Amino acid sequence: MLALLLVQAPVQAPELDLSKANVHELVKVLRHFGDHTWELGREKEPPLGVRAENELRERIRKGAVLDLADWQTILLEKGYLQHRERWPKEEPFAIGLHVPPICAGLSIELAPHTLGWSKARAIDLGGGACMGGGDGGDQVLGALFWTDREVVFDLSVTMLVPGGDRDPRAEGAQTEHLGSIRIPVQAVKTLEEAVPRVVDRELDSRIQRLIAAGVCVVLEREPGMPAHAFARLGLESHPAGVLLALKCVAFEHGQARGSAERSLGASQKAAYLLDLPESVVQSKQSAREWTLKFTGSNAKALRTWYATQYWSGEFEVPLADLIRR
Numbered sequence: 001m002l003a004l005l006l007v008q009a010p011v012q013a014p015e016l017d018l019s020k021a022n023v024h025e026l027v028k029v030l031r032h033f034g035d036h037t038w039e040l041g042r043e044k045e046p047p048l049g050v051r052a053e054n055e056l057r058e059r060i061r062k063g064a065v066l067d068l069a070d071w072q073t074i075l076l077e078k079g080y081l082q083h084r085e086r087w088p089k090e091e092p093f094a095i096g097l098h099v100p101p102i103c104a105g106l107s108i109e110l111a112p113h114t115l116g117w118s119k120a121r122a123i124d125l126g127g128g129a130c131m132g133g134g135d136g137g138d139q140v141l142g143a144l145f146w147t148d149r150e151v152v153f154d155l156s157v158t159m160l161v162p163g164g165d166r167d168p169r170a171e172g173a174q175t176e177h178l179g180s181i182r183i184p185v186q187a188v189k190t191l192e193e194a195v196p197r198v199v200d201r202e203l204d205s206r207i208q209r210l211i212a213a214g215v216c217v218v219l220e221r222e223p224g225m226p227a228h229a230f231a232r233l234g235l236e237s238h239p240a241g242v243l244l245a246l247k248c249v250a251f252e253h254g255q256a257r258g259s260a261e262r263s264l265g266a267s268q269k270a271a272y273l274l275d276l277p278e279s280v281v282q283s284k285q286s287a288r289e290w291t292l293k294f295t296g297s298n299a300k301a302l303r304t305w306y307a308t309q310y311w312s313g314e315f316e317v318p319l320a321d322l323i324r325r
Contacts, residue, residue: 117142234270243307290319
């Protein structure tokens with residue numbers, strides 16, 4: 001007896017019709033924070049998240065409002081509120097707060113319930129300009145207690161009056177006090193407990209191969225300027241969730257001749273390292289006397305929000321192997 005087996009191809013859900021979607025549905029398909037690069041090729045339209053932002057921006061311009069659930073989605077699910085669930089007790093607790101690109105002029109304020117803590121604010125002044133409370137939106141709030149298990153904020157959002165001043169701090173801007181936002185947190189003793197080092201041997205080897213394959217020494221010649229030899233590091237890929245905070249030291253005959261520290265972000269493709277004598281690319285013998293040593297550290301790990309671990313390995317590369325002629 002012959003049995004016939006039919007395999008049904010998976011049915012792909014139709015893409016959301018943005019013109020008919022409600023505000024909540026638009027919020028659900030917005031891009032995540034940091035995912036703000038895309039290429040418009042021939043006969044290609046922007047991705048769904050970009051089109052959703054444009055549609056939502058137009059709805060807000062016409063008077064649409066976002067409720068607390070929408071802002072919880074934007075801040076917590078889409079990552080515009082960045083935080084760590086484990087935080088070293090001796091470090092003042094901090095968050096990253098950013099404004100989503102849905103309104104040309106928008107202010108977000110988070111007022112902690114914890115007594116004595118500072119408020120967090122982020123303000124979009126329009127035209128791509130954004131004001132936060134620190135470097136890249138990082139804001140220090142206050143000291144954690146060992147008993148803390150969550151941080152509770154009162155959320156306020158200020159939007160522009162349509163057709164009014166572009167500065168949300170101006171007179172007539174409309175402020176809504178929407179309710180509470182909660183994030184989990186636990187105080188720990190050390191930074192290592194908050195952001196542990198990579199302990200996976202296979203991942204450690206992969207990172208070493210990435211760095212070794214990506215570093216090169218080049219001689220740059222600009223018109224009217226002396227030749228300039230420098231070491232450069234580029235990565236073809238970046239291990240997900242891993243902070244690469246690298247210290248690079250140049251050694252000649254075992255003596256340190258220069259050093260630099262660089263952190264390569266998750267979307268960063270390349271980093272300049274350090275100057276080198278021109279002779280290292282002009283003379284093979286000179287190049288053989290030099291090495292570059294790479295060491296990973298947890299520098300800036302705490303506020304590198306994407307990092308769930310950091311690379312702490314080290315290795316040396318002969319300079320002669322790195323020269324790109």
